[in-house]
Amino acid sequence: MLYHGVGLEELADDVVLTQYGNRAYPPGEPFRHQPREGKEREISLMAGRMGLDDAARTVNRHRREGAHPDDGVRYTTVGLLRAAGFRPAHTPSRLMSNHVSVSLAGEEDWTDAVGVRFDQCFTEIIWKEESR
Numbered sequence: 001m002l003y004h005g006v007g008l009e010e011l012a013d014d015v016v017l018t019q020y021g022n023r024a025y026p027p028g029e030p031f032r033h034q035p036r037e038g039k040e041r042e043i044s045l046m047a048g049r050m051g052l053d054d055a056a057r058t059v060n061r062h063r064r065e066g067a068h069p070d071d072g073v074r075y076t077t078v079g080l081l082r083a084a085g086f087r088p089a090h091t092p093s094r095l096m097s098n099h100v101s102v103s104l105a106g107e108e109d110w111t112d113a114v115g116v117r118f119d120q121c122f123t124e125i126i127w128k129e130e131s132r
Contacts, residue, residue, distance in 0.1 A: 011078045013079030013082065014077060014078070014079060016047075017045040017076050017077065017078060017088065018047075018048065018073050018074075018075055019075075020046070020058075020071070021071070021072050022068075022071050023072060030070075031122075033118045034115040042102055043102045044101060045101075045102055046058060046096070052072065054066070056068070070127070073125070074124060074125040074126075080121045085114075086102050089101050
């Protein structure tokens, strides 16, 4: 069971989280490491260790074939994010039952330094050409 018997909003520290990205868009920033200013307050991840093709199909329902070249996924855990000062919460939507929103746990602003700290929580990246 993904949530280890805890309430849907409370994720266990050992739950693996997947982030989907693309190294061609936006250039030089394959994975979002801070919310888009004026558009978001959180970063979206997916609960579970998802393979690249499954992650691509989950993020884009029209992507039946799965990931495209330059697509990638990276992984972290709820516990690593919490230890770094982030607050991951299960926030399912109609289209994505495993959606997780990551916000800041304290009053600090999401600066470039916080984005670096977020990136440091991820332990592995898999790109499309490596997963064939």
